[in-house]
Amino acid sequence: MRNTVLAAFLFLAPGVLWSDPLPSWAEGETKTQIVDFVDKVTDPENAAYVTPAERIAVFDNDGTLWAEQPVYFQFIFAMDRLAELAKEDPSILSSPTLKAAAQGDLATVLEGGHDALIEVVNATHAGLTVDAFQDAVAEWLDTARHPSTGLPYDQMTYQPMVELLRYLRDEGFKTYIVSGGGLHFMRVFTEEAYGIPPEQVLGTYSETTYDSSGDTPVIAKASGIVFVDDKEGKPINIERTIGRRPILVGGNSDGDFAMMEWTTAGDGARLGILVHHTDAEREWAYDRDSAIGRLVDGLDKGPDMGWVIVDMAQDWSRVYTGAN
Amino acid sequence: MRNTVLAAFLFLAPGVLWSDPLPSWAEGETKTQIVDFVDKVTDPENAAYVTPAERIAVFDNDGTLWAEQPVYFQFIFAMDRLAELAKEDPSILSSPTLKAAAQGDLATVLEGGHDALIEVVNATHAGLTVDAFQDAVAEWLDTARHPSTGLPYDQMTYQPMVELLRYLRDEGFKTYIVSGGGLHFMRVFTEEAYGIPPEQVLGTYSETTYDSSGDTPVIAKASGIVFVDDKEGKPINIERTIGRRPILVGGNSDGDFAMMEWTTAGDGARLGILVHHTDAEREWAYDRDSAIGRLVDGLDKGPDMGWVIVDMAQDWSRVYTGAN
Numbered sequence: 001m002r003n004t005v006l007a008a009f010l011f012l013a014p015g016v017l018w019s020d021p022l023p024s025w026a027e028g029e030t031k032t033q034i035v036d037f038v039d040k041v042t043d044p045e046n047a048a049y050v051t052p053a054e055r056i057a058v059f060d061n062d063g064t065l066w067a068e069q070p071v072y073f074q075f076i077f078a079m080d081r082l083a084e085l086a087k088e089d090p091s092i093l094s095s096p097t098l099k100a101a102a103q104g105d106l107a108t109v110l111e112g113g114h115d116a117l118i119e120v121v122n123a124t125h126a127g128l129t130v131d132a133f134q135d136a137v138a139e140w141l142d143t144a145r146h147p148s149t150g151l152p153y154d155q156m157t158y159q160p161m162v163e164l165l166r167y168l169r170d171e172g173f174k175t176y177i178v179s180g181g182g183l184h185f186m187r188v189f190t191e192e193a194y195g196i197p198p199e200q201v202l203g204t205y206s207e208t209t210y211d212s213s214g215d216t217p218v219i220a221k222a223s224g225i226v227f228v229d230d231k232e233g234k235p236i237n238i239e240r241t242i243g244r245r246p247i248l249v250g251g252n253s254d255g256d257f258a259m260m261e262w263t264t265a266g267d268g269a270r271l272g273i274l275v276h277h278t279d280a281e282r283e284w285a286y287d288r289d290s291a292i293g294r295l296v297d298g299l300d301k302g303p304d305m306g307w308v309i310v311d312m313a314q315d316w317s318r319v320y321t322g323a324n
Numbered sequence: 325m326r327n328t329v330l331a332a333f334l335f336l337a338p339g340v341l342w343s344d345p346l347p348s349w350a351e352g353e354t355k356t357q358i359v360d361f362v363d364k365v366t367d368p369e370n371a372a373y374v375t376p377a378e379r380i381a382v383f384d385n386d387g388t389l390w391a392e393q394p395v396y397f398q399f400i401f402a403m404d405r406l407a408e409l410a411k412e413d414p415s416i417l418s419s420p421t422l423k424a425a426a427q428g429d430l431a432t433v434l435e436g437g438h439d440a441l442i443e444v445v446n447a448t449h450a451g452l453t454v455d456a457f458q459d460a461v462a463e464w465l466d467t468a469r470h471p472s473t474g475l476p477y478d479q480m481t482y483q484p485m486v487e488l489l490r491y492l493r494d495e496g497f498k499t500y501i502v503s504g505g506g507l508h509f510m511r512v513f514t515e516e517a518y519g520i521p522p523e524q525v526l527g528t529y530s531e532t533t534y535d536s537s538g539d540t541p542v543i544a545k546a547s548g549i550v551f552v553d554d555k556e557g558k559p560i561n562i563e564r565t566i567g568r569r570p571i572l573v574g575g576n577s578d579g580d581f582a583m584m585e586w587t588t589a590g591d592g593a594r595l596g597i598l599v600h601h602t603d604a605e606r607e608w609a610y611d612r613d614s615a616i617g618r619l620v621d622g623l624d625k626g627p628d629m630g631w632v633i634v635d636m637a638q639d640w641s642r643v644y645t646g647a648n
Contacts, residue, residue, distance in 0.1 A: 053521060130563060174523075183564065183567075187567050197377060197567075198566065198567025198568055199498075199565070199566045199567055199568065201567065205564055208560050208563060208564065209556075209560075210556040210559050210560050210582055210586070212582065212585060212586075216589050217559070217582075217585055217586050217589050219559060219560065219563045219586075232533075232534040235534050235541070235543060236532050236533075236534050236543065239454060239532060239543045240507065240529055240532065241523070241565060242522065242523045243507075243511050243521075243522025243523055243525065244522055244523065258534055258536065258541075261536060261541055262534070262536075262541050262543075265540050265541050
């Protein structure tokens with residue numbers, strides 16, 4: 001009996017070891033570069049070997065791990081929530097921007113630029129406890145559907161990237177999200193969608209307050225953004241929160257440029273992975289002229305810095321986790 | 325041969341399992357409460373069982389994990405560094421506070437209160453890269469000695485707490501520091517002294533800048549404190565950075581009160597450990613009237629909240645890691 005088990009194990013083991021950890025990545029240069037990098041830094045015999053403690057991998061979220069069109073999903077949540085809140089208290093729609101947002105009139109809101117976005121976020125993300133806010137996000141994720149794909153938003157994660165995250169963790173990496181998205185928003189789904197626990201999610205955050213005047217102390221979200229986790233804010237937040245320079249980074253827009261530059265400028269082996277949205281058929285095709293996920297510097301300077309540019313149309317055999 | 329190895333293993337194993345994980349804690353109620361709590365939350369058969377992912381333990385540093393008299397050690401570093409910097413450029417001592425600090429005249433500096441402390445910290449902690457700052461801290465730790473014990477500062481960690489941290493990690497806890505001390509200062513020694521990696525150190529931080537104008541991008545420390553990780557700031561920082569409410573907390577002063585209150589007010593089994601400095605012989609005895617590590621609320625309200633109050637003189641059979 002024991003010998004049978006042993007034989008079965010020996011027979012199965014090679015299959016396990018040789019199974020492809022990245023089945024949704026097409027065979028080719030991009031996939032090879034990623035796997036070669038991981039092989040190199042995890043091989044104690046290799047000069048590029050990195051100890052597990054230093055195997056930090058950071059990823060942007062919007063446009064890198066899940067889709068971001070026609071606008072960041074968190075903003076769709078904000079508009080939906082505003083419409084909900086206005087049903088109970090129409091006076092909340094105290095400006096043309098807020099009225100437009102509650103009607104889902106994205107074009108009008110976007111005309112107002114950054115200030116308009118902040119106004120909508122403040123009106124929908126503040127004045128409640130973190131727990132209550134996250135309950136609202138969870139309920140929205142359960143019920144809302146994307147306007148063009150019809151998928152739940154948390155099924156519009158990129159299956160190749162989900163596989164990459166899992167592969168990296170299996171190889172001893174610690175995987176983090178470093179996103180311009182809201183910290184409390186993301187933490188609702190990152191563990192289930194990506195296997196990334198709350199303490200490994202870095203994002204933009206508002207002021208929060210600690211109030212112990214009631215029966216039990218609570219932490220609540222206040223108006224006003226304290227830290228914007230974008231552009232130079234990304235390496236600053238990584239240094240502040242993680243305290244180590246990552247060895248691998250994934251991004252897709254110029255908001256990720258500084259974090260990718262900082263990571264790949266480090267000593268020793270480093271890998272930068274830039275997701276280029278080239279797939280108008282299965283996803284969207286956009287870069288230099290896009291209002292969302294604008295990508296200029298990464299395309300112009302990334303190749304010289306040795307970054308791997310992912311051509312989504314060519315390199316991914318599958319796009320969304322929720323559909324083939 | 326194999327049977328001999330097996331027999332040796334069976335013979336040794338109980339010894340390993342039954343060895344005392346907290347040898348520097350005296351037998352008694354305090355130690356029993358800590359061990360009982362850990363046994364309870366790690367036993368899947370117990371109603372109080374907590375999954376490993378939720379076993380978050382947070383600890384203050386100054387006065388909880390290492391000593392803090394006659395003043396926070398980071399401040400001694402700042403005064404020493406100011407004296408060093410003044411040797412090269414005496415014009416740096418541009419105020420009476422800075423002159424006093426450079427002479428090690430702590431009494432005069434403390435008369436200036438909070439503003440004076442900030443002035444000394446800004447003069448010594450800003451205007452250099454994080455790497456250069458941490459090199460300076462490392463060099464100071466190698467050479468400086470405490471005025472009354474003669475020990476290197478990083479040998480004045482509390483051996484019972486070092487054992488507690490290791491014990492908790494062995495039982496599946498993730499251990500964090502949440503301190504009013506400076507983030508970059510602490511990270512220089514926390515891994516070696518406590519086994520706590522940089523990404524599990526939360527502290528007070530200044531503005532940092534990302535500068536990619538040179539050959540390689542650098543992150544530097546600027547003047548101005550962005551976040552004070554003390555009092556209400558502690559639960560706010562824990563929620564923001566870790567995103568989970570801890571189940572175990574250790575502190576020693578009223579600066580830790582909010583973090584201990586928030587932790588122990590959570591549902592399910594929670595443990596608050598308050599270190600009371602009662603040992604004038606081996607360490608220091610201070611609480612209600614101390615300028616450093618003032619402790620009033622914790623003593624008045626902690627027992628009603630079920631906190632374990634550690635009587636250092638009685639509960640610790642050994643104090644410093646660096647001496648018996």
